[in-house]
Amino acid sequence: MAKAKLTIDRIIDPTVDAIETRRILDVFAARIEARFPNGASSQAKLELLVTSLSQPGPWNDHRPFSYDLADPFGRNIRNKLLSTYLATRKGNCVSMPVLLVVLGQKLGLDMTLATAPEHVLVKFRNDQGQWINIEATSFGTKHDTGYQQELGIAPKAIASGIYLRPLNKHESVAVMIATVMEFYGQQGRQQDRIKTADMVLQVAPNDVVAMLQKGNAYFRIMQERYLSKYRSPDEMPPAQRLDFDGLQRNNQLWFERAEALGWKMPTQAETAVYQRNIQRTRATPQGGK
Incomplete structure (x- = not known):
């Protein structure tokens, strides 16, 4: 480990x-x-x-x-x-x-x-x-x-089984590799992010974090290549529109696969509860959680 x-x-x-x-x-x-x-x-x-x-x-x-x-x-x-x-x-x-x-x-x-x-x-x-x-x-x-x-x-x-289940050794390593995918995302290395997600999914097929990282990577590529340059997909030349549609399908595919397993986007209320817990902890004299 x-x-x-x-x-x-x-x-x-x-x-x-x-x-x-x-x-x-x-x-x-x-x-x-x-x-x-x-x-x-x-x-x-x-x-x-x-x-x-x-x-x-x-x-x-x-x-x-x-x-x-x-x-x-x-x-x-x-x-x-x-x-x-x-x-x-x-x-x-x-x-x-x-x-x-x-x-x-x-x-x-x-x-x-x-x-x-x-x-x-x-x-x-x-x-x-x-x-x-x-x-x-x-x-x-x-x-x-x-x-x-x-x-x-x-x-x-x-x-x-995507949450609250004891993970085996390969799945535990996959959890730790999520930090690498996050790093690649911050660095703009989206293809490396996708390759790493693919590697994780080979040993942990239901790893929703890898699915979401992969889906988000496709969106970032789509954003860099097209969304930042065109107001609408209808303005794209045919070859670029074809590439755009493929990226969009992959983006949607991986989020849909995660949702099919029970993942959902955190609500504003759930995020707010977490933030309030942090604020309360900061206010305690010990400063611990």
Whole structure:
């Protein structure tokens, strides 16, 4: 998991020191493991892992990790890099769950990633075989119903398995690769974005983020080539109109495929709830989430 994440991060920033970052991860894992009492249950180990990240102590050099309230939507792509999170101790819904799973797996815990609309969370399986959701941005737990209500997840999306399902290793890597597609989009490298989405969809055919990234890439190409130059498709020469129509079909196709699996565009009300939560958190004396 760590190797995959750092390989992905180096695509975005080749200066990332993968060897040093893995050393830091090993040090963290060793410090946390030293806190485990003999015969500790998986649940007890999880709780010590979580407090080792969220509470100040010698295990984290008295610098706990917390949610980055200055960039709650993760607009700065480099804030999603694992090395950035380890250095700043300020994370988001990509870096925070990834670090939790990386360390948890190093410590022998059964942990993996899961997704919700525009969100990544952690699934932990206890000694009784029950899956428990860990909300890594707050270091707490949350039931599936909580995510469904707060994020407006449709029953169809649960039935299709696009949300709140424990992901296998390939699917977890696909989730992390979303950051690369986002990076390519910001860089205007739409063809690279499409190729990366195709690669993801080969191993995770129902990855709606890859579908949406691909659909949006076609729209950006359409916008750059034609929408910025013509007031209407009727003004385009025949060859360009043909290309425009093909791009438009692909744009619509991938959004329709995501919708067929239960994805929907976030409503203004849902976005407003999230923004209010951020504002309330900023107003607390602790400044934590």
